[in-house]
Amino acid sequence: MNTGDRVRVSRAGEETEGVVLPSSSPETLVLKLDSGYNVGISREDADVTVVESDVYELEREESDTGSVSEVDFDDDLPTISLISTGGTIASTVDYRTGAVTAQFDAEDVLRAVPDLAGRANYRGRVVANILSENMEPSIWQDLARAVHDEIEAGADGVVVMHGTDTMQYSASALAFMLDTPVPVVFTGSQRSADRPSSDNVMNAVCSVEAAKSDAAEVMVCMHASESDDRCALHRGTRVRKNHTSRRDAFETVGADPLGYVEYETETVEFTRETAERGGVELDIAPAIEEDVALVKFTPNMDPGFLDLCEGKAGVVIEGTGLGHVHSDLVGRIDDLTSDGTAVVMTSQCLEGRVCDRVYDTGRDLLDAGIIEGEDTLPGTAKVKLMWVLANASEESVDEAFRTPVAGELTDRSTPWQ
Amino acid sequence: MNTGDRVRVSRAGEETEGVVLPSSSPETLVLKLDSGYNVGISREDADVTVVESDVYELEREESDTGSVSEVDFDDDLPTISLISTGGTIASTVDYRTGAVTAQFDAEDVLRAVPDLAGRANYRGRVVANILSENMEPSIWQDLARAVHDEIEAGADGVVVMHGTDTMQYSASALAFMLDTPVPVVFTGSQRSADRPSSDNVMNAVCSVEAAKSDAAEVMVCMHASESDDRCALHRGTRVRKNHTSRRDAFETVGADPLGYVEYETETVEFTRETAERGGVELDIAPAIEEDVALVKFTPNMDPGFLDLCEGKAGVVIEGTGLGHVHSDLVGRIDDLTSDGTAVVMTSQCLEGRVCDRVYDTGRDLLDAGIIEGEDTLPGTAKVKLMWVLANASEESVDEAFRTPVAGELTDRSTPWQ
Structure with a gap:
């Protein structure tokens, strides 16, 4: 049994079927259910049958740089670059401390969110692997350069995975540093992947859809409500994390969001004016005064x-x-x-x-x-x-x-x- | 023509009728219209006729302390103490600087808001006359002692007039310092009395109605929406000024307000549980660590x-x-x-x-x-x-x-x- 396999688990008289997600605990099996929720099941006394191997066909080529990875290329799909900086969306439960620490690179995130398959060709890149309270201006610069390079290399949109605590500051930094002709979409997760209520799958999926859109803005894409129905797209410089833990913690201050991504229909709709794809030449001004x-x-x-x-x-x-x-x-x-x-x-x-x-x-x-x-x-x-x-x-x-x-x-x- | 007189003003072919409000500019006449709005009219070339003298019969007895004032007493009405600390609700346009400075005591506020007449017997007291950005912990203490003394002297409720900028801090301070058996209602104004859109009349009226209610809490009473329909009552420790200038700037964070005061019907309704009138003995613990x-x-x-x-x-x-x-x-x-x-x-x-x-x-x-x-x-x-x-x-x-x-x-x- 490997990550990506569909399995049927019998334990204590209950049957559960789902796709195996990464888990750093040898004692716990994390399954993605067909409902979209993830569930953690103790492996003890669990009877596991593999129903289908590698259901999402996520076999990857190994990249020679070690930090850039790609999955099978489809000419009909846009290319989206996934950039990871750490945070809950790229983390799993760390049983050493009993709490959550960052430990995935972009490839792992893609593997952890099989729903991303078929929506785009992906490039993956790790810029940092930190909890976002430790974000520094020098990492904003690294991130801006990475986004710049990915767009220059042909990415049709960029998704930045970021811890939620300082996401608004990093999104602002990139909005100032970059002239971008494509969408740059920050997303994160308020609940880790091993929790049934995790928001990581929907946020990642909606972010990729937003990155394929025609709004060439630095945006934040997070749950629009406590339901799993749609994500809101917030302008990076006007967004704020307004709740410590709710999945819809992020709000545009003093205005409506730029638009929404419907999870089920995959439609992206903008209700406010945005910069247009291709409207500006790619450029970067990463200098920053730290004092x-x-x-x-x-x-x-x-x-x-x-x-x-x-x-x-x-x-x-x-x-x-x-x-x-x-x-x-x-x-x-x-x-x-x-x-x-x-x-x-x-x-x-x-x-x-x-x-x-x-x-x-x-x-x-x-x-x-x-x-x-x-x-x-x-x-x-x-x-x-x-x-x-x-x-x-x-x-x-x-x-x-x-x-x-x-x-x-x-x-x-x-x-x- | 005196403050409180109903007058008819003809100027530049337009007729306006209303009650004269205090104005510190000799060139401007400020009238309260029957619609509730206040309007400023240049006295130049204005023809003024007094229609009725002192319509609200606000003749006051002079108090011997100079800081406590009362209007005619009516046994059938509750007694509400108005305490002024300064701020826009107790200010008028200061033409010396072209901007607004605090300059009224509680008596003047009562005279400036004739709509308060007939709702209660009033006591007035000035604790400070500052812009609220200059609020200090020592004034919180003075204010707490003044509220305590007013309740001890028989006030059935207290209204504190306060600048909006630091109202939430002062309301919190009093909520901690006081055990109050009656409502203590902070109110203020986002627009000064000489502006047509001033919120001072409705906020003052609703605050007095809230002070007559049975909720023995330290509350903030301000516009609930941009309309002149009702005020919201916020718990003093959970309220926040969330907008620089809107009349409905104050919001209860993370919850609904305690209740509302309907301006037209004068009804006070609580939708959440509150402390009850008479539920605790009056007490004060004004000590505070400034460092x-x-x-x-x-x-x-x-x-x-x-x-x-x-x-x-x-x-x-x-x-x-x-x-x-x-x-x-x-x-x-x-x-x-x-x-x-x-x-x-x-x-x-x-x-x-x-x-x-x-x-x-x-x-x-x-x-x-x-x-x-x-x-x-x-x-x-x-x-x-x-x-x-x-x-x-x-x-x-x-x-x-x-x-x-x-x-x-x-x-x-x-x-x-």
């Missing part, structure tokens, strides 16, 4: 957090409401900007627009030299400031920050909307 | 922010997803807790529950001595930690933090929900 901090203002904030920013290239402040901080901090912010630190003001409200022209505090902050983050999300603002500081001249940082690059900042309508 | 910081984790976070927390009484970390930070920071957190600093982990997802038992990083953080914030919102967690550190013994901080006080932390169901 940028994010400081969240709360009542009673220690001014020392701003003192610590002395000499930094940039600071993003997550202010209150329309973008305010305690009046006592305005002088310190003035000192920072006078010293050459770029200070961007955003709002912890998340929705709406920073508007510092209405109240005294706001106008004092403008006088102190802050850059208004407009409707850019605080986390996205940090990534953008890192990118702007490395790619714009010193005197054009303000203008560059306030110029929309990838939907992270929209035109000002009225400040009250 | 507590909130640090938000983002990729590439400067570890110096944690170094700065050395010696602090407490730190709340706004981690990723289930409550994680970069593995490199775990050792620093261990140093902090070993040094006696209480470190609480929360999630920037806002919705859902911090669960550090699933992944390696989380279990390392537990080993490092963090307190899991469970489903407590990060800002609320900071306020609670400040309060717990001042009111619990050193060895019981963990247990005290994880004990629900005012709905800020709910029982664990499954970590995946």
Whole structure:
């Protein structure tokens, strides 16, 4: 019995039939049921019969680089590149610690999701194998270069498998670094593959369908609801993980998603305007300034957090409401900007627009030299400031920050909307 | 012509009738129309006729303390105490700067909202006159004492007028500091009184109705939608300003509001369980530890922010997803807790529950001595930690933090929900 075999398992009077998925536990058999759910069964006293060998015909050629792999090529199908960075979607239960650690490369993910077969020709590449809380700007750069190279090599779309915890930051980074003529779709999993409620199969399948679409955007593709009916496609710079554990944790902030992928019918529909496939030439600007901090203002904030920013290239402040901080901090912010630190003001409200022209505090902050983050999300603002500081001249940082690059900042309508 | 008079204004061929509201500009007349909206009219070339004097009969007795004021007493009505801390609801346009600054006391607010007449007997008190970004823990204490004293003096409910930017923090502080047998209702305004779309009248009216209800909770009462149809009542420890400028900016995170106040019918309906009027004895525990910081984790976070927390009484970390930070920071957190600093982990997802038992990083953080914030919102967690550190013994901080006080932390169901 091998991964990919259809088996019938009898245990404790119950019969279960499904396809064998990878499991790192010798004591547990993980089966994909025809319902789409995965189930873990103890091997102890289990009677296993192979019904059909290698049902998805996923025999792979070994690549000579060891990091790029391809399955059988079909001229009639588009080519999608799967890039793995680690996270739950590329992980399985690690019985050594009793918890989940990342341990698959892209080939394994493909094997773990047999439903991907027949939808595209796949290329696989591993850029990192980390839990996403350990994501670093240098890996954003590696990832951007890998996506660039895959598109240059002919990929019609790219799926990036990423841990959910910092996916929004990485998606923003790639949205700024890349001019992409094809879809770049981030996806992940909120429940690991060995759980019956795992979202990894549907998210992977929908991501591949989105990567075949005509929206040349950096997007996040995750469950749209708690049902297994469709995934939402979120613009990378406007998405946020808004729930710790739900499968539909990701939401577009302050707007509808760009579109949806119906799981059953495999249709991809966009309800908002997107960049078009082939609309821009492939290009990459991966430079990034690492010396940028994010400081969240709360009542009673220690001014020392701003003192610590002395000499930094940039600071993003997550202010209150329309973008305010305690009046006592305005002088310190003035000192920072006078010293050459770029200070961007955003709002912890998340929705709406920073508007510092209405109240005294706001106008004092403008006088102190802050850059208004407009409707850019605080986390996205940090990534953008890192990118702007490395790619714009010193005197054009303000203008560059306030110029929309990838939907992270929209035109000002009225400040009250 | 005085504030409170009904007037008819002819200007540039247009006739407008309404009640005169306070205006700090000698050039502008602010009228409350019968539709409920307020409108500003230039006095230049305006022809004004008084139709009825002092229509709301708001003549007040002068109080001898200067900070407590009452209008005519009606035995058949409950007594509601209005406490002002400043903010847009207690402000008008300041033409000196061209922007809005706080300048009313509670009496002026009552006069500015004639619709409050006849609903209750009112007591008025000014605790502060600040923009809410300048709110300080010492004012939370003053406010808690003022609310306590008003209830002790016989108030059947309290309405706190507060700037919207930090309302959620102040509401949390009072929820922890007070055992209240009557409703304590925070309200504010997203649009100042001189704007046609001002929400100050409806919010004030609904807050008074909520303060007359039987829910003895610290609540926030603000517009439930962009229409002028009803206000939502949010539990103070679970509410968040989620939009910079919309009138329905406030939302209960991860749950429905406690209830609603219908503006037209004046009915207050609770759809969730609340503490009951008279259910507890009035009590106050206003002590607070000011030396507590909130640090938000983002990729590439400067570890110096944690170094700065050395010696602090407490730190709340706004981690990723289930409550994680970069593995490199775990050792620093261990140093902090070993040094006696209480470190609480929360999630920037806002919705859902911090669960550090699933992944390696989380279990390392537990080993490092963090307190899991469970489903407590990060800002609320900071306020609670400040309060717990001042009111619990050193060895019981963990247990005290994880004990629900005012709905800020709910029982664990499954970590995946």
